[in-house]
Amino acid sequence: MRDTILIMGACLLMLGCEQAIEVDGTRLRAEYAVPLIDSEVKLAELVGDIDERVRLTVDPDGLLRFSYTDTVPAVTSDEVFDELNGLARGLPLPITRRREAYAFPAPEDTRLTALRAKAGAFTYSLPNPYAQPVRIVLTLPGITRDGEPLQVRGELPAYSGTGDEPKLTNVDSPLDFTGYTFDLSGGELVVEYAIDGLDGEELAPGRATIAAFTALEFDFIEGYFGRTPYPGVSERLEIDFFDNYQGGTIDFVDPQIRVQIRNGFGIPARAVVDQLSVESQAGSTVAVTGRVVDEGFDFAYPRTPGNTALTTYLIDETNSNLKELLATRPTALNYRISALLNPEADESVIGYLLDTSTYTATITVELPLYGSAADFQLRDSFPVNLGEQYGEITAVTFRVTTDNELPFDLSLTGTFLDSLGTVVGDLTDGDLLVIRASVVDAMGNTTAATQATTDIPLQGERLAQVRRASRLVLNITFATSDKGSQAVRVTDRQNLRVRIGARLTVNDQ
Secondary structure: OHHHHHHHHHHHOOOOOOOOOOEOOEOOOEEEEEEEEEEEEEHHHHOEEEEOOEEEEEOOOOEEEEEEEEEOOOEEOHHHHHHHHHHOOEEEEEOOOOEEEEOOOOOOOOEEEEEEEEEEEEEEEEEOOOOOOEEEEEEEEEEEEOOEEEEEEEEEOOOOOOOOOOEEEOOOOOEEOOOOEEEOOOOOEEEEEEEEEOOOOEEOOOOOOEEEEEEEEEEEEEEEOOOEEEOOOOEEEEOOOOOOEEEEEEEEOOOEEEEEEEEOOEOOEEEEEEEEEEEEOOOOEEEOOOHHHHHOEEEOOOOOOOOOEEEEEEEOOOOOOHHHHHHOOEEEEEEEEEEEEOOOOOOOOOEEEEOOOEEEEEEEEEEEOEEEEEEEEEEEEEEOOOOHHHOOEEEEEEEEEEEEOOOEEEEEEEEEEOOOOOEEEEOOOOOEEEEOOOEEOOOOOEEEOEEEEEEEEEEHHHHHHHHOOOEEEEEEEEEEHHHHOOOEEOEOOOEEEEEEEEEEEEOOO
């Protein structure tokens, strides 16, 4: 609403418009009525981006609202993957029996059921210590690619008894492990190793029989990840609605802080509000309190890898002290929202993570143009120039006529300043009511436009003072219908027509 009012204030004070008064090349001492402005402010045309964080939006019923939005940097799954990749950087599998079961390394309180490798190598060294030829089959039934388990087959000649034992090995050319998946649903990594004579005799693995994974990296993890806090990022959202505030009151109907979480973590999670406070115009910090801070809120998670889930949570006067916060005239919102994974610690719920998984939180402070205001005062300034190009004008009266569908009165006072900031004159003698509130019904909706006409005279010593001015400081005061006693609605269907004319007295020199 502040920006709308300042647009109107600027329309009312187009004092720099040049109008030549000339008849047959001769300047005369006479009065002339000169139309300067006939403009209509259409609120629907104001909808859209105001700057990179502020939008003027419109609800389905036409209600306008200012939306201050900020999105925190995405929280990634790097922390989980970095820890797991570190644990699995080197994973030896010594084989001493025909069937071995190994515990796969995992972060604390984590139970993994499936993994997919995006990098890594698999090596093996399978000797034959026997004085007979053997067949070897190494199988990892829980590790597959394209549906086929990882398996190594080969035959070795008999060991002569001296020198190095024959070996089936790929140490010089490790197997690229990209794309292999681990099925750990049984809780273990199983290795089956058969070394048999050609007649079928089952033999025991020789000493130094070993396989190993090195430099494993994963891009998919499935399992139970424990009840784990996941840190958020501290952010600050500036709110400039009250930047020019000078006094008075304003009361919004149903203001909200909208928290939207777009989640790619396939894990149950709860938002934890670590910090949520506003900086007031007076310089104090006031904390948001209420259920949302005490309890947080659960947010949805996707069930299929690659998808995201969107959760919207509204912070309003029913679950927080938002009304109290707005009364402090906030200039910024400070916040940090973290996540608690598996908040119920239910190990039966199996989730997943991709190495590209992220979640982001978007915070929007929504100030609907639905409410009431009494003597709400703003201040802003505009450059003016009534100098030499108006040197032959001895008097000017600006007439401002407005046809208003907006449900509030607007009055103003103005002070002219020179280039040094010294007051050189006043625009008005006291408050001027330049816009009169439209007629509204019991619900605060406009039912009829209202016209107002205001004259602003400048002459004599006052005009001489104003000629030295380089800036006009406006104090703008507005109040909703019935002097702020009724809540009203500002919609995209409401317009304001402003007509400004000037009656000029020109002195023939």
